[in-house]
Amino acid sequence: MTGHVHVIGAGLAGLAAALDLSEAGLGVTIHEASPKPGGRCRSYHDAVLDRHIDNGNHLILSGNGTVLDHARRVGAADRLRTWPEALFPFVDLADGRSWTVRVPRTPLGAVRPGSRPPGASPWAALGGVIGLLAARPGQTVAEAVRDRGPMWRAFWEPMTTAVLNLPPTAGSAALLRAALVRSFFRGEAACRPVFAPDGLGAALIDPAVNKLRDRGVILRLRAPLAGIAQSDGRAQALVFAEGTRIPLGPSDGVVLAVPPGVLADLCPGLPRPAPGPAILNAHFRVPPEVAESAPPLLGLLSSNAQWVFRRGDVLSVTVSAAEHSPVWAMGRDDALDLLWSEVWQALRLGVPVPLARRLLRERAATFDQSPAGAALRPGIATGLRNLVLAGDHVRTGLPATLEGAVISGRRAAARLLTA
Numbered sequence: 001m002t003g004h005v006h007v008i009g010a011g012l013a014g015l016a017a018a019l020d021l022s023e024a025g026l027g028v029t030i031h032e033a034s035p036k037p038g039g040r041c042r043s044y045h046d047a048v049l050d051r052h053i054d055n056g057n058h059l060i061l062s063g064n065g066t067v068l069d070h071a072r073r074v075g076a077a078d079r080l081r082t083w084p085e086a087l088f089p090f091v092d093l094a095d096g097r098s099w100t101v102r103v104p105r106t107p108l109g110a111v112r113p114g115s116r117p118p119g120a121s122p123w124a125a126l127g128g129v130i131g132l133l134a135a136r137p138g139q140t141v142a143e144a145v146r147d148r149g150p151m152w153r154a155f156w157e158p159m160t161t162a163v164l165n166l167p168p169t170a171g172s173a174a175l176l177r178a179a180l181v182r183s184f185f186r187g188e189a190a191c192r193p194v195f196a197p198d199g200l201g202a203a204l205i206d207p208a209v210n211k212l213r214d215r216g217v218i219l220r221l222r223a224p225l226a227g228i229a230q231s232d233g234r235a236q237a238l239v240f241a242e243g244t245r246i247p248l249g250p251s252d253g254v255v256l257a258v259p260p261g262v263l264a265d266l267c268p269g270l271p272r273p274a275p276g277p278a279i280l281n282a283h284f285r286v287p288p289e290v291a292e293s294a295p296p297l298l299g300l301l302s303s304n305a306q307w308v309f310r311r312g313d314v315l316s317v318t319v320s321a322a323e324h325s326p327v328w329a330m331g332r333d334d335a336l337d338l339l340w341s342e343v344w345q346a347l348r349l350g351v352p353v354p355l356a357r358r359l360l361r362e363r364a365a366t367f368d369q370s371p372a373g374a375a376l377r378p379g380i381a382t383g384l385r386n387l388v389l390a391g392d393h394v395r396t397g398l399p400a401t402l403e404g405a406v407i408s409g410r411r412a413a414a415r416l417l418t419a
């Protein structure tokens with residue numbers, strides 16, 4: 001491919017594709033429907049909190065090598081901080097017990113007590129791992145992992161919900177395995193949490209956009225693609241909602257890096273998973289000295305709040321698979337009251353009320369990561385010779401993650417470059 005490439009969607013997948021295509025010397029235009037790049041990984045100034053926040057808390061681990069490499073390529077490696085150890089503190093609100101899971105250096109170290117939740121035997125841990133490793137493609141996590149003891153409650157349940165945005169009874173065992181093979185099963189060095197102190201936009205999105213602009217890439221915002229004219233096995237023209245029609249020359253290409261719901265409208269014949277559940281985030285601004293008493297990341301059990309992230313003076317709660325949580329049906333204030341009461345209890349905070357609070361519901365945060373949904377993931381190539389797909393829903397083998405999104409974008413670019 002030697003012509004101009006149009007990248008549709010300025011999420012991480014589209015930006016990663018544009019970086020490789022422009023680096024190879026191709027002319028690139030990115031068309032993004034919304035007023036800002038970043039997609040599901042965007043940051044913005046929230047007027048209620050008066051703070052810069054991410055649309056949702058994202059956990060990056062040191063084993064997410066492609067995301068870390070993306071930050072290095074765009075000159076923003078210093079905007080990510082890797083925690084020196086793979087430590088995961090937890091609190092169980094049912095009995096107030098707290099503990100810290102230390103991921104061992106090698107998986108064999110899991111026989112040591114501090115590397116497992118309290119009460120979990122090494123045999124239960126090993127049995128679960130073997131079950132997951134042996135899982136068949138159509139199995140859910142609950143079908144693959146049979147143990148229902150402390151290891152289930154304190155590891156498999158929260159981990160599945162966090163990674164797959166589905167409860168273990170619905171989430172694909174193969175997808176969870178793919179994530180754990182790149183992290184927990186590789187030991188401590190691959191599991192250190194990586195934080196973006198100034199937000200994911202500052203670390204992964206803005207520097208990528210700056211680099212692309214430096215290379216002459218055009219970023220069109222508020223430019224939703226509405227249709228693709230096709231004939232003779234090729235995309236012939238792009239039709240935008242505002243009426244612009246861009247004809248494609250014989251050596252021009254397209255990277256379609258839009259979420260699966262939009263893909264259905266633009267390419268009706270393609271297989272694709274349905275959109276998955278929402279992720280709900282509650283952000284609480286607290287006095288700085290109070291925030292400092294919280295760990296950067298805390299797992300909660302026996303509560304609606306699943307994880308608390310600290311960034312600056314904002315404590316942010318994540319509720320994944322949100323439609324499965326009672327919080328989903330609540331009004332904004334009731335949901336915030338409930339989640340704050342859990343944070344307050346978990347962290348034994350000295351302040352009764354936060355200084356400001358914000359509830360965000362991010363619908364279709366991931367694709368449907370059940371075995372049935374995973375089976376419908378499209379490949380990168382399409383029936384059109386000059387059009388490829390990118391996005392976390394594309395068949396990378398990984399769940400819907402930042403890592404999967406960057407990998408898909410880079411593979412899509414490689415495919416066009418060798419076409």
Ligand SMILES: Cc1cc2nc3c(=O)[nH]c(=O)nc-3n(C[C@H](O)[C@H](O)[C@H](O)COP(=O)(O)OP(=O)(O)OC[C@H]3O[C@@H](n4cnc5c(N)ncnc54)[C@H](O)[C@@H]3O)c2cc1C
Pocket residue numbers: 008009010011012013014031032033034037038039040041055056057058059060223224225226257258259262279280281362364365366390391392393400401402403405
């Ligand atoms: C709340 C939340 C928490 C998450 N937590 C984690 C986590 O802890 N760890 C992790 O690794 N991942 C997490 N994820 C997933 C991660 O954010 C996504 O996997 C990743 O951002 C997807 O990138 P993408 O480029 O594939 O898609 P998107 O970011 O969705 O990008 C698609 C882009 O296409 C644009 N678009 C749509 N329609 C059109 C159109 N017609 N024309 C032009 N443009 C269009 C959209 O506006 C969007 O900018 C989370 C996601 C959410 C929402």
